[in-house]
Amino acid sequence: xxxxxxxxxxxxxxxxxxxxxxTAIMIVPLFGTLxxxxxxxxxxxxxxxxxxxxxxxxxxxxxxxxxxxNALGNNAWFFVVHxxxxxxxxxxxxxxxxxxxxxxxxxxxxxxxxxxxxxxVIVGFVWKxxxxxxxxxxxxxxxxxxxxxxxxxxxxKEDYALTALALVSVWQFVGIPMMLIYAALLSIPDEVxxxxxxxxxxxxxxxxxxxxxxxLPSIGIISILTFVGNFNAFDLIYVAQGALAGPDxxxxxxxxxxxxxxxxxxxxxxDPHMGATIATAMFGIILIGVCIYLFGIQTRLRRYQF
Amino acid sequence: MTxxxxxxALLTSTLLAGAAQAQDVTLTIESWRNDDxxxxxxxxxxxxxxxxxxxxxxxxxxxxxxxxxxxNSKLDAGSAGDLxxxxxxDASLELYNKGKLADLTSLAAMANFSPVAKxxxxxxxxxxxxxxxxxxxxxxxxxxxxxxxxxxxxxxxTEAEFFAALDKIKADGTYIPxxxxxxxxxxxxxxxxxxIGPNYWKGEEGRLALIKGEQKLTDPQWVAPFTQLAKxxxxxxxxxxxxxxxxxxxxxxxxxxxxxPAGSWEISGFNAQAQFKMGAxxxxxxxxxxxxxxxxxxxxxxxxxxxxxNADQAKVFLEWVGSPEFATLYANALPGFxxxxxxxxxxxxxLAQEFVSWRDKCQSTIRSTYQILSRGTPNxxxxxxxxxxxxxxxxxxxxxxxxxxxxxxxxxxxxxx
Numbered sequence: 176x177x178x179x180x181x182x183x184x185x186x187x188x189x190x191x192x193x194x195x196x197x198t199a200i201m202i203v204p205l206f207g208t209l210x211x212x213x214x215x216x217x218x219x220x221x222x223x224x225x226x227x228x229x230x231x232x233x234x235x236x237x238x239x240x241x242x243x244x245n246a247l248g249n250n251a252w253f254f255v256v257h258x259x260x261x262x263x264x265x266x267x268x269x270x271x272x273x274x275x276x277x278x279x280x281x282x283x284x285x286x287x288x289x290x291x292x293x294x295x296v297i298v299g300f301v302w303k304x305x306x307x308x309x310x311x312x313x314x315x316x317x318x319x320x321x322x323x324x325x326x327x328x329x330x331x332k333e334d335y336a337l338t339a340l341a342l343v344s345v346w347q348f349v350g351i352p353m354m355l356i357y358a359a360l361l362s363i364p365d366e367v368x369x370x371x372x373x374x375x376x377x378x379x380x381x382x383x384x385x386x387x388x389x390x391l392p393s394i395g396i397i398s399i400l401t402f403v404g405n406f407n408a409f410d411l412i413y414v415a416q417g418a419l420a421g422p423d424x425x426x427x428x429x430x431x432x433x434x435x436x437x438x439x440x441x442x443x444x445x446d447p448h449m450g451a452t453i454a455t456a457m458f459g460i461i462l463i464g465v466c467i468y469l470f471g472i473q474t475r476l477r478r479y480q481f
Numbered sequence: 482m483t484x485x486x487x488x489x490a491l492l493t494s495t496l497l498a499g500a501a502q503a504q505d506v507t508l509t510i511e512s513w514r515n516d517d518x519x520x521x522x523x524x525x526x527x528x529x530x531x532x533x534x535x536x537x538x539x540x541x542x543x544x545x546x547x548x549x550x551x552x553n554s555k556l557d558a559g560s561a562g563d564l565x566x567x568x569x570x571d572a573s574l575e576l577y578n579k580g581k582l583a584d585l586t587s588l589a590a591m592a593n594f595s596p597v598a599k600x601x602x603x604x605x606x607x608x609x610x611x612x613x614x615x616x617x618x619x620x621x622x623x624x625x626x627x628x629x630x631x632x633x634x635x636x637x638x639t640e641a642e643f644f645a646a647l648d649k650i651k652a653d654g655t656y657i658p659x660x661x662x663x664x665x666x667x668x669x670x671x672x673x674x675x676x677i678g679p680n681y682w683k684g685e686e687g688r689l690a691l692i693k694g695e696q697k698l699t700d701p702q703w704v705a706p707f708t709q710l711a712k713x714x715x716x717x718x719x720x721x722x723x724x725x726x727x728x729x730x731x732x733x734x735x736x737x738x739x740x741x742p743a744g745s746w747e748i749s750g751f752n753a754q755a756q757f758k759m760g761a762x763x764x765x766x767x768x769x770x771x772x773x774x775x776x777x778x779x780x781x782x783x784x785x786x787x788x789x790x791n792a793d794q795a796k797v798f799l800e801w802v803g804s805p806e807f808a809t810l811y812a813n814a815l816p817g818f819x820x821x822x823x824x825x826x827x828x829x830x831x832l833a834q835e836f837v838s839w840r841d842k843c844q845s846t847i848r849s850t851y852q853i854l855s856r857g858t859p860n861x862x863x864x865x866x867x868x869x870x871x872x873x874x875x876x877x878x879x880x881x882x883x884x885x886x887x888x889x890x891x892x893x894x895x896x897x898x
Contacts, residue, residue, distance in 0.1 A: 308720020331722025438550035
């Protein structure tokens with residue numbers, strides 16, 4: 176009478192709270208959004224099923240698609256700046272912090288991480304003031320070092336505004352890749368490093384040849400976090416430049432475009448259906464990006480077991 | 482036994498307290514005028530509550546830029562207040578059509594308002610009025626009178642005098658000639674294009690012709706204001722591209738700028754901040770003696786949330802808002818918000834008197850983009866913000882901007898096709 180295996184109820188019981196909460200606040204709204212994008216309002220103020228016609232408007236109508244591609248392009252640049260500036264600086268800082276000869280490492284670590292816990296509203300407002308051509312300290316500081324001629328009202332110029340805001344965001348969030356890489360660097364066993372030293376690999380070449388390959392999986396995770404975070408970004412642009420993402424839509428990213436469309440702005444009335452369409456497109460973009468990473472990159476990363 | 486008695490006592494007292502509170506109805510007002518919070522709390526609401534015991538009123542404003550979005554979400558969710566401050570024209574009309582705002586045509590106080598005053602909160606056929614008009618705002622220029630006296634500048638009446646004055650201020654160098662930035666964009670359209678524009682498109686004549694499709698935004702009278710705006714660039718402060726609306730207000734009230742393209746709603750704030758004498762002049766005309774036109778924009782009204790459980794008490798409040806008593810109280814508490822009530826209102830503030838005096842010598846109109854023309858996508862008002870800011874910065878020519886606006890309007894507005 177070895178019998179049937181008992182149904183293991185406790186698994187379901189223990190999973191239930193997380194599944195229920197996650198379903199209620201993530202999965203249901205997500206499908207609600209996808210569903211909303213397939214409907215539209217008729218002139219008689221009822222909603223009707225329109226299939227993919229909202230997507231046809233978004234990608235086919237030159238005005239909608241112009242705004243969408245502009246936002247996507249800006250968003251891509253926003254991401255590129257983060258990948259080229261934030262993550263390398265994060266890795267560099269982590270490498271410096273993990274150096275045993277550095278004094279006051281805990282102080283630097285905290286100081287660099289603090290902006291991350293500040294509110295976007297504070298960061299946006301403070302940087303707007305710093306960079307203000309009227310009251311800001313940026314023109315004065317440049318003047319002290321004789322570079323006043325380099326100053327421009329960056330946030331007000333089409334050519335610079337987005338890059339300036341991306342760098343503000345980098346300033347705010349550089350602590351996160353730094354912390355993750357720092358943790359990864361600390362987890363490298365001393366034996367590996369000692370073995371490397373025995374073989375004469377020290378200093379810079381030790382970093383490139385031994386440490387970097389070992390922290391590559393962490394860098395991959397950071398890249399994907401940056402990607403998802405950047406393509407969902409909204410707050411900083413909204414705080415600094417408003418919903419119209421000026422000057423001349425040069426800082427308009429998908430988040431602000433979605434906000435303007437969904438909730439409306441000034442005389443423009445909100446359009447939940449087109450808003451949901453944009454949200455769905457954003458979801459698709461992020462999904463594709465994450466899939467490329469998961470299947471194209473992560474499976475090829477070599478892992479080392481110690 | 483003691484515990485039970487205590488429990489009953491507690492329960493009874495709670496119930497009694499609840500009953501006592503239920504006699505007082507609290508009305509909540511949704512508004513974007515967060516600057517006016519203290520005036521409502523200290524002046525307007527106490528005056529009403531003194532006459533109407535049993536009705537309490539709470540003024541609950543949100544930030545101007547978010548108001549429409551916040552209000553729409555609250556109305557959809559059923560959590561909006563009893564009284565809704567109404568934006569003019571389509572934003573409120575849409576709410577009425579969706580059944581969110583109640584029909585107030587039968588309100589006795591509606592008799593106190595002229596058809597023009599009510600037009601911003603009526604259905605297109607004028608059959609139903611859904612908000613009680615509160616105030617309009619007038620556009621013009623506020624100037625630093627001390628600076629003008631110091632530099633020996635007369636108040637400009639014509640375009641030539643206007644630019645001569647700006648040149649003189651610039652040459653002197655003590656003051657920034659004009660305080661305006663393009664960072665927030667809306668000032669360029671509201672205090673720029675729609676401020677000086679009526680002189681060119683002849684106020685109502687041009688505005689209505691545009692709605693009928695008889696004029697186009699590419700016609701000379703609609704491009705001319707852009708051509709003027711393009712000339713403003715040289716007179717704005719350093720780095721005006723990143724200058725925000727509060728920056729401009731501060732530059733002027735700190736006495737660092739001489740002229741401020743304004744809306745009359747600035748008056749109370751400026752009176753409190755500025756340490757110098759101020760004056761105001763209407764948008765300069767092309768040649769001396771031309772008829773002047775001003776933007777006297779019906780801006781703010783109060784409506785009733787159709788889902789309000791306290792509709793009867795809210796109507797009592799709305800009747801009071803439509804009364805001459807409220808008009809006097811409001812216009813004097815907030816100089817610069819001019820009453821729309823047919824009964825003339827005495828105002829004490831000299832700057833407000835200056836603004837309102839233009840109603841007698843100039844023709845009044847409202848902002849060209851507000852009625853009907855901003856119903857579609859792309860939204861003409863929002864596009865005008867962007868175009869005006871671009872023209873001032875010089876990144877788009879007046880002609881190109883006008884062409885873009887016209888193409889956008891024609892893409893959905895049948896009379897322009």
